[in-house]
Amino acid sequence: MKLTLLTGAGISTAAGIPDFRGPQGVWTRDPEAERTSTLSWYLGDRAVRERAWRQRAEAAVWEKEPTDAHRAIAEAARIHETEIITQNVDGLHQAAGSAPSSVHEVHGSARTWRCEDCGAAGPMEEAMCRVAAGETDPPCPHCDGIIRAATILFEEVLEPAVIDAAIAAAERCDVMIAVGTGLTVHPVAGLFPLARDQGARAFVVNAEPTPYDDLAEETLRGDLQEELPALLARL
Numbered sequence: 538m539k540l541t542l543l544t545g546a547g548i549s550t551a552a553g554i555p556d557f558r559g560p561q562g563v564w565t566r567d568p569e570a571e572r573t574s575t576l577s578w579y580l581g582d583r584a585v586r587e588r589a590w591r592q593r594a595e596a597a598v599w600e601k602e603p604t605d606a607h608r609a610i611a612e613a614a615r616i617h618e619t620e621i622i623t624q625n626v627d628g629l630h631q632a633a634g635s636a637p638s639s640v641h642e643v644h645g646s647a648r649t650w651r652c653e654d655c656g657a658a659g660p661m662e663e664a665m666c667r668v669a670a671g672e673t674d675p676p677c678p679h680c681d682g683i684i685r686a687a688t689i690l691f692e693e694v695l696e697p698a699v700i701d702a703a704i705a706a707a708e709r710c711d712v713m714i715a716v717g718t719g720l721t722v723h724p725v726a727g728l729f730p731l732a733r734d735q736g737a738r739a740f741v742v743n744a745e746p747t748p749y750d751d752l753a754e755e756t757l758r759g760d761l762q763e764e765l766p767a768l769l770a771r772l
Contacts, residue, residue, distance in 0.1 A: 538772070541710035542610055543728060544623045544630070547717025547743060551604040551762050554596065554627055576692040580653065580683060587673045593686065594669070598626070598647045599662055603633035606716065609766035611635045617772075620706040624718060624725055626688045641703045643695055643725055645688035654682025661686065700724065707732040712772060714740045717761055720747040740768060 546554070572578040573589035603611075611634035613619055621630050621640045626647040630640045650664040651657070657679045664684060667675040677684050689695055703725070707713065713732035720726040720741075726748070733739045733752045741747055741756040742765050750756045757764040 538617045539709055539711045540613060540617045540619045541706045541713050542621050543715045543718060544621060544625060545718025546625060547761060548606050549625055549627050549629055552601045552629060554601055574690050576690040579685060579690060583674055590668050590674060594665060601627060603629045605762045606765045607633035609769050613769045622703040622706055622728060641699050643699055643703055647686045647688055649687040650684050651687040652677035652682045652684050655680040703728060708735050710737050713737045714742060716742045716765055718743060719745060720749050
């Protein structure tokens, strides 16, 4: 069986990573925080960058542990050909043991920093050590340019190669499971009906209704940390 999972913020909240758009999401509670994820604001305003580094320090994504759901997906890959299309930037699928080549991070990774000027990159922990030492807006160690997390910000386009890989994963799967995502952010949300159109069995595991629930063979509203491992075991 070829299995593709489409994962969103809901799979990682149990790891202590808040979502952005939910009722208690970061942007819901503090709309101005969205500026730190907008390219023009980030590049043009040092105060926004300083706030972004404070937020990264508070989130400490690289210190979070995978959840039972992340581990269940990694375990499923021992049995089935599995690919993961994730809207998350936390790297928890790989931390749980999923092969990096099978994880398509459509919004990039918060575990890596990248320089806007020279393209240098490195592990985020490296930059965060500098922040902990007192640098409020650490410049690139190679060219003194602006550095940032290697995530896709508002005003940027998604990486074509990643999107192409995600589309291929949706088209060739036998089973598509949407996990912890409201299926409202496109183009990623459109991969769920695409898989269904190609004949895949489709499932939704999410606390709230989604626009594509009517396409699903089954929708599961309980705790996804319990529902997903049970569903994968059934399949």
